Amino acid sequence: MLIKSAEFIKSATKTAEYPPAQLPEIAFAGRSNVGKSSLINTLVNRKRLVKTSSTPGRTQLINFFDINGQLVFVDLPGYGYAKVPVSVRKRWGPMIETYLSGRKTLRGVVVIMDIRRTPKQEELNLLGWLNHYAIAAIVVLTKTDKLSKSKSAQQHRSIARALKIDPKDLILFSAKSRRGRDTLWRSILSLPGIDG
Numbered sequence: 001m002l003i004k005s006a007e008f009i010k011s012a013t014k015t016a017e018y019p020p021a022q023l024p025e026i027a028f029a030g031r032s033n034v035g036k037s038s039l040i041n042t043l044v045n046r047k048r049l050v051k052t053s054s055t056p057g058r059t060q061l062i063n064f065f066d067i068n069g070q071l072v073f074v075d076l077p078g079y080g081y082a083k084v085p086v087s088v089r090k091r092w093g094p095m096i097e098t099y100l101s102g103r104k105t106l107r108g109v110v111v112i113m114d115i116r117r118t119p120k121q122e123e124l125n126l127l128g129w130l131n132h133y134a135i136a137a138i139v140v141l142t143k144t145d146k147l148s149k150s151k152s153a154q155q156h157r158s159i160a161r162a163l164k165i166d167p168k169d170l171i172l173f174s175a176k177s178r179r180g181r182d183t184l185w186r187s188i189l190s191l192p193g194i195d196g
């Protein structure tokens with residue numbers, strides 16, 4: 001997709017604060033520091049549309065971005081960061097679940113994982129939950145530039161096995177090299193209800 005514009009719309013924690021549900025939406029989910037902001041910036045060819053950080057776990061807001069006046073990207077707060085206070089962590093689940101289960105214009109969720117890590121219960125729960133609500137999931141393994149080719153192939157297979165999905169259905173990505181950007185865009189644009 002040719003990116004003509006990519007703009008921050010607003011942040012929200014509750015339904016009343018969401019922007020009007022008009023355009024098809026794609027949400028991005030992943031553990032804190034997984035590279036979610038970098039992935040979104042790579043997709044839209046912007047250096048800093050979404051703030052990246054080496055201090056994970058700060059963003060606890062749902063951020064909405066308008067892409068070309070055609071699509072909305074939704075940056076969901078990262079999960080699983082131990083230093084986030086329990087009170088904040090407790091709000092994460094309900095906040096995300098309210099968004100994912102109730103948003104009429106949601107067309108799919110890009111679930112981002114670090115290729116170096118074995119998926120944990122949080123990832124399995126999220127995928128199981130999306131499956132239960134019949135929400136399309138696109139699974140991306142990012143930071144592939146950090147591994148050798150052989151180590152990357154090994155992790156690719158073992159993560160697919162852990163998630164019980166076909167290795168072909170995992171997208172290998174790197175914000176650094178931009179590997180996988182086109183594949184991910186194709187996958188997003190082929191979701192039902194997206195016209196690109």
Ligand SMILES: Nc1nc2c(ncn2[C@@H]2O[C@H](COP(=O)(O)OP(=O)(O)O)[C@@H](O)[C@H]2O)c(=O)[nH]1
Pocket residue numbers: 030031032033034035036037038039051052053054056057078142143144145146173174175176177
């Ligand atoms: N080498 C490498 N570093 C990355 C990649 N994606 C993100 N990072 C780094 O990982 C850290 C966290 O990235 P960020 O996008 O803020 O993660 P978020 O918390 O999931 O939004 C930052 O230091 C990024 O520069 C990648 O594909 N390759």
Ligand SMILES: [Mg+2]
Pocket residue numbers: 036037038051052053059
């Ligand atoms: Mg981020």
